Amino acid sequence: MNTIQLKKGHERPYMNGQLNIDRDDLSDDTFLKDGEIVRVEDPFGKLIGIAMLSFEQKTRGWILTHDEQETIDDTFIVKRIREAVEKRTPLYNQADTTAFRLFNEIGDGIGGLTVDNYDDHLLITFYSRGIYKIRDLIIKTLMVELNPDSITEQTRFSDQGKMEVKNRQVTGNVEFPITVLESGVTYSVHLDEGPMTRLFLDQRETRKALEQNPYHAKSFLNMFAYSGTFSIAARKGGMMTTSVDLAKRSRELITENFNANNLSTDGQNIYIMEAFEYLGYAARNRHHFDVILMDPPSFARSGKKVFKVERDFPKLIRAALEILKPDGHLILSQNLESATLNQFKKQIDRTLAEAGRSYTLTDVKGLPKDFPTVKGYRNGKYLKVVTVQIHG
Secondary structure: EEEEEEOOOOOOOHHOOOEEEHHHHOOOOOOOOOOEEEEEOOOOOOOOEEEEEEOOOOOOEEEEEEOOOOOOHHHHHHHHHHHHHHHOOHHHOOOOOOOEEEEEHHHHHHOOOEEEEOOOEEEEEEHHHHHHHHHHHHHHHHHHHOOOOOEEEEEEEOOOOOOEEEEEEEEEOOOOOOEEEEEEEEEEOOOOOOOOOOHHHHHHHHHHHHOOOOOOOEEEEEEEOOOOOHHHHHHHOOOOEEEEOOOHHHHHHHHHHHHHHOOOOOOOOEEEEHHHHHHHHHOOOOOEEEEEEEOOOOEEEEEEEEEEHHHHHHHHHHHHHHHHHHEEEEEEOOOOHHHHHHHHHHHHHHHHHOOOOOOOEEEEOOOOOOOOOOOOHHHHHHEEEEEEEOOO
């Protein structure tokens, strides 16, 4: 087993439990091989842990154990997968929900790997060529434990800072899209058309809240709507919906989800527009909403325009205030890994204070229970959903 050594002065976070290995913390990584099992030592030769290298955009590898006597082998991998499946037993027993995460990277004990369940159709995502080396073992274990109807694999390999995404059906004879249930609502899912599946499983609790409609709202605006799953949940909650997205295909995907639930699209508006253009259009035409949800991408490019969520979210909030009804609610979602919940809340507070608007913080959501995280990877808690009621 090879040894990697941390630079002097870089060891303290790892001694305090950090599990993701930052390339800048290594004294030398030129000889390392993706997928290799290595000892991680401090500058003085003291063991920090045993790691599996995984050359991803966000890390060079993951410390999987601090026990020198524990072997990282097939038995270790199989055990982690079985434990993760066992923890999801309550979700398997829910008749009204058939889509959830089965394995969540280092939160379930192995970095660089996720497994999602869509009504017994599995999507396995490998984030490095290193973790892909144990692909056959992972697939065999899932077949033995679950006997799924199909397995689709997705690779997200990083080369010179760029990620290449490929999907491939491994087992089963299935024609996508399929439908799944979440809190009794039907959603269309496609596991073989790129990085996104039409349903973001980590936003389950947000959709559930919209379906329950604690805001007693009658009108709902869904910005960056994609496949319209928030709009479907809001319609189930009794709201008339408006969905906005720049992608032309969103109209088809949103309509498909309405049809899957036998919901009429009459009165449900869909705009294929850039976000700021729509917000300006709505203000000029005096369109106002009880609830506005904004779940923008962390980064997006449209022509010469570049959207960066850490820079441009305040501008979105200010524009949304112009079309929010009195005492309306803003549901603000951000998934930037490098930003903490407290930083996001402060950004919201500062933006509203500068706009001269008072508010009440009514709800804060993060990742659901099937997306476990660990203290050793702070960026694992990427999802932050903050709901505020604007006074007056």
